[in-house]
Amino acid sequence: MTDSTDREARHAELAERYLPDDLLVRFRERAAVYDRDNAFFYEDLEDLKERGYLTLFVPTELDGPGLSLHEVSRLQQRLAGAAPGTALAINMHLMCTGVVHAMRARGDRSLDWVLEEARDGEIFAFGISEPANDWVLQGSNTQAVRQDDGGYLLSGVKIFTSLSPVWTRLIVHGLDESDADDPRLVYGFVERGAEGITVSDDWDVMGMRASHSRATILDGVRMEPARVARRIEPGPVPDLLTFAITSNFQLLIASVYAGVARRALELGAEALKKRKSAKKGVSLAEAPEFRMRLADAHLDYMPVPAQLDAYTRDFDELADHGSGWPLRLVSARINASKVARRTAEAALLCSGGSGFGNSHELSRLFRDATAGLFHPPSEDAARPMYAAALLDD
Numbered sequence: 001m002t003d004s005t006d007r008e009a010r011h012a013e014l015a016e017r018y019l020p021d022d023l024l025v026r027f028r029e030r031a032a033v034y035d036r037d038n039a040f041f042y043e044d045l046e047d048l049k050e051r052g053y054l055t056l057f058v059p060t061e062l063d064g065p066g067l068s069l070h071e072v073s074r075l076q077q078r079l080a081g082a083a084p085g086t087a088l089a090i091n092m093h094l095m096c097t098g099v100v101h102a103m104r105a106r107g108d109r110s111l112d113w114v115l116e117e118a119r120d121g122e123i124f125a126f127g128i129s130e131p132a133n134d135w136v137l138q139g140s141n142t143q144a145v146r147q148d149d150g151g152y153l154l155s156g157v158k159i160f161t162s163l164s165p166v167w168t169r170l171i172v173h174g175l176d177e178s179d180a181d182d183p184r185l186v187y188g189f190v191e192r193g194a195e196g197i198t199v200s201d202d203w204d205v206m207g208m209r210a211s212h213s214r215a216t217i218l219d220g221v222r223m224e225p226a227r228v229a230r231r232i233e234p235g236p237v238p239d240l241l242t243f244a245i246t247s248n249f250q251l252l253i254a255s256v257y258a259g260v261a262r263r264a265l266e267l268g269a270e271a272l273k274k275r276k277s278a279k280k281g282v283s284l285a286e287a288p289e290f291r292m293r294l295a296d297a298h299l300d301y302m303p304v305p306a307q308l309d310a311y312t313r314d315f316d317e318l319a320d321h322g323s324g325w326p327l328r329l330v331s332a333r334i335n336a337s338k339v340a341r342r343t344a345e346a347a348l349l350c351s352g353g354s355g356f357g358n359s360h361e362l363s364r365l366f367r368d369a370t371a372g373l374f375h376p377p378s379e380d381a382a383r384p385m386y387a388a389a390l391l392d393d
């Protein structure tokens with residue numbers, strides 16, 4: 001057998017172990033209900049926990065299955081094809097654990113406790129996005145006030161915290177300006193039980209509704225000294241933690257939208273087989289203009305999983321792309337989310353007016369795909385990096 005045959009056999013085995021077909025059918029049925037009722041995916045979460053899905057990145061030395069980013073990306077594509085909101089939210093936990101897994105692989109074991117706690121049932125979430133913070137990882141509007149024991153008190157607003165009803169640990173960042181000449185960006189974790197945390201109950205959005213990515217308000221929330229992960233200069237300063245966050249974030253978010261795109265193609269094809277032209281007396285699956293539309297969408301989709309496979313494997317194999325990494329990572333995520341929106345639109349056209357009904361899976365996929373417009377960096381924010389890579393010395 002070739003390497004790639006072995007790899008595909010392993011992916012099939014992991015799919016069967018963690019996301020068998022019958023479970024995906026249940027997830028897909030529930031996704032419609034969660035979306036209609038604007039409900040969080042509690043039942044999906046229980047099923048995922050039971051199968052060990054929340055421990056995927058826990059290494060075998062810590063009694064976990066020790067999956068690679070490449071393997072998790074494939075599973076997340078599969079999950080997103082059934083339940084995009086569930087996949088996007090659980091992505092945040094997977095990303096936090098994936099970050100520590102990646103740091104470990106690069107010789108930094110300072111956050112191994114995250115993997116141990118994930119193994120023991122804690123749920124990690126990602127509290128980085130803030131209103132009007134286009135620095136994203138490189139700056140913060142959250143105030144971090146240093147305490148004598150080395151801990152911090154954090155005050156600020158984190159928006160779109162997926163998993164808001166259930167997370168127990170939240171990775172956050174804030175700015176420590178106690179030394180005006182040497183401000184520090186503090187990264188670390190806070191616990192759900194800490195005083196000063198309020199989770200907003202305002203959540204009524206267009207897509208990915210099951211993720212319940214509600215705002216989190218921090219009012220003097222204590223980050224224990226042992227939970228401080230980094231104190232780095234604000235701005236574009238190379239650091240293993242932020243590199244690991246960017247890599248896992250971009251590639252796992254891309255995996256979700258790749259799964260949405262794949263499912264849209266399947267639904268588009270199913271719809272065409274069911275529809276008939278009264279005028280021409282043929283199935284629309286035989287009508288050239290519809291075949292072409294679906295073919296174009298399929299062509300559009302093909303590079304998306306290929307890009308994900310290549311970059312996740314490079315990442316797992318510790319490839320050193322240097323300044324070429326951000327170009328790869330961001331383009332994988334932007335392409336996947338663009339293609340998800342385009343294939344969802346093509347599939348809607350294939351389905352005709354029935355797909356426009358709110359209870360139709362395609363209508364939900366179209367709305368879910370739209371969330372891809374809002375993950376950072378947007379295309380507008382990313383363009384300067386791509387231009388500079390070619391034009392600036």
Ligand SMILES: Cc1cc2nc3c(=O)[nH]c(=O)nc-3n(C[C@H](O)[C@H](O)[C@H](O)COP(=O)(O)OP(=O)(O)OC[C@H]3O[C@@H](n4cnc5c(N)ncnc54)[C@H](O)[C@@H]3O)c2cc1C
Binds near residue numbers: 125159375
């Ligand atoms: C479905 C989905 C899930 C996401 N999950 C995560 C996640 O888990 N972790 C994460 O860090 N980022 C997450 N993001 C955030 C995302 O990646 C972007 O960073 C964010 O959408 C960018 O928003 P903006 O700059 O356009 O914010 P803005 O336009 O400034 O705000 C967007 C929304 O945030 C809310 N908001 C703004 N200001 C306040 C305030 N002061 N108080 C309370 N609420 C306010 C409002 O609902 C507002 O409509 C998610 C985004 C989406 C669409």
